[in-house]
Amino acid sequence: MPPEPRQTVVVDGLALATEIRQRLADAVARQVAAGCRPPCLAVVLVGNDPASASYIKGKQRACGRVGMDSVEHRLPDSASETEVIEVVDRLNRDAGVDGILVQLPLPKGVRPTAVAEAVDPTKDVDGLHPMNAGYLLLGQPGLVPCTPLGIMKILEHHAIPLEGAHAVVIGRSAIVGKPIALLLQRANATVTMCHSRTRDLAGVCREADILVAAVGVPRLVKADWIQPGAAVIDVGVSEVNGALVGDVDTESAVGIASIVTPHRRGVGPMTITMLLQNTLDAYRRRGAGGRSGALTSDDDASARS
Numbered sequence: 005m006p007p008e009p010r011q012t013v014v015v016d017g018l019a020l021a022t023e024i025r026q027r028l029a030d031a032v033a034r035q036v037a038a039g040c041r042p043p044c045l046a047v048v049l050v051g052n053d054p055a056s057a058s059y060i061k062g063k064q065r066a067c068g069r070v071g072m073d074s075v076e077h078r079l080p081d082s083a084s085e086t087e088v089i090e091v092v093d094r095l096n097r098d099a100g101v102d103g104i105l106v107q108l109p110l111p112k113g114v115r116p117t118a119v120a121e122a123v124d125p126t127k128d129v130d131g132l133h134p135m136n137a138g139y140l141l142l143g144q145p146g147l148v149p150c151t152p153l154g155i156m157k158i159l160e161h162h163a164i165p166l167e168g169a170h171a172v173v174i175g176r177s178a179i180v181g182k183p184i185a186l187l188l189q190r191a192n193a194t195v196t197m198c199h200s201r202t203r204d205l206a207g208v209c210r211e212a213d214i215l216v217a218a219v220g221v222p223r224l225v226k227a228d229w230i231q232p233g234a235a236v237i238d239v240g241v242s243e244v245n246g247a248l249v250g251d252v253d254t255e256s257a258v259g260i261a262s263i264v265t266p267h268r269r270g271v272g273p274m275t276i277t278m279l280l281q282n283t284l285d286a287y288r289r290r291g292a293g294g295r296s297g298a299l300t301s302d303d304d305a306s307a308r309s
């Protein structure tokens with residue numbers, strides 16, 4: 005018998021992001037009013053990929069809107085790994101820079117792992133440095149990748165119970181799959197990680213109270229993969245005939261899932277918001293700001309809540 009249709013909340017990631025950004029803007033304004041400089045994010049773009057250039061612009065615009073500074077460093081497509089690392093190293097030594105983001109993908113010959121390792125871990129707002137990955141694994145404070153942080157905020161905002169829940173994560177990348185699995189486990193969920201070699205993926209997904217799809221395969225997750233009442237988070241973004249599509253067939257999840265994130269205005273706006281949050285955290289942890297007036301715990305709590 006087909007399950008009873010249920011009320012599904014289609015998550016408005018943009019509205020939640022806007023709410024959090026307002027709190028971040030207030031926290032930055034308080035710093036500036038106290039005579040400190042605002043937090044500053046440095047973005048590094050290598051090559052001429054139009055999508056990457058547009059992402060970088062979006063991130064800088066978001067910084068400006070919450071009163072943070074941003075600086076952009078562009079290198080040509082022909083830049084060597086050494087040249088990219090030299091720029092990163094300059095930014096590491098620049099006391100006026102709190103966060104460093106090197107936009108991916110990088111051109112052939114520039115290893116993303118080598119660049120990630122070159123970033124000062126205290127400025128690693130993408131959370132990709134092995135030291136931050138290690139802190140996450142150990143459950144110690146550090147900078148965590150933005151998309152998983154955004155997913156946790158969405159689950160928290162919608163009061164999705166995590167303790168004891170069965171969370172299934174499809175995808176095991178260092179930037180989404182692995183860190184979200186660790187965060188969910190830290191929140192006492194029981195986590196199953198799936199990937200391209202998982203047997204009976206549909207069957208595993210059907211057992212999920214929380215289903216996170218971070219794959220990049222258009223509409224991989226079908227209606228009959230979703231347990232009635234499950235929280236479904238669609239991270240994937242693929243292009244099909246010029247249109248952007250997610251990993252989940254969102255329309256068919258409506259009426260089955262408790263919440264579902266749409267591929268537009270879902271996880272994406274939260275990812276950028278968590279980049280701003282990480283930049284503020286990096287600024288605060290480094291005691292930056294030009295005075296001893298780094299964020300007070302009250303400021304921090306209001307920005308984080």
Ligand code: NAP
Nearest residue numbers: 151175176177180199200218219220239240241271272275
């Ligand atoms: P990735 O590094 O390419 O990882 C994809 C993962 O999916 C891999 O672990 C892979 O398994 C697994 N996979 C591939 N095909 C599969 C299949 N048929 N069944 C089960 N698992 C499969 O990608 P990523 O960087 O994690 O990104 C994933 C998606 O999220 C992409 O579409 C990306 O554009 C999107 N994304 C969105 C945001 C946002 O803010 N909205 C942020 C980041 C990423 P193996 O490990 O076995 O190869």
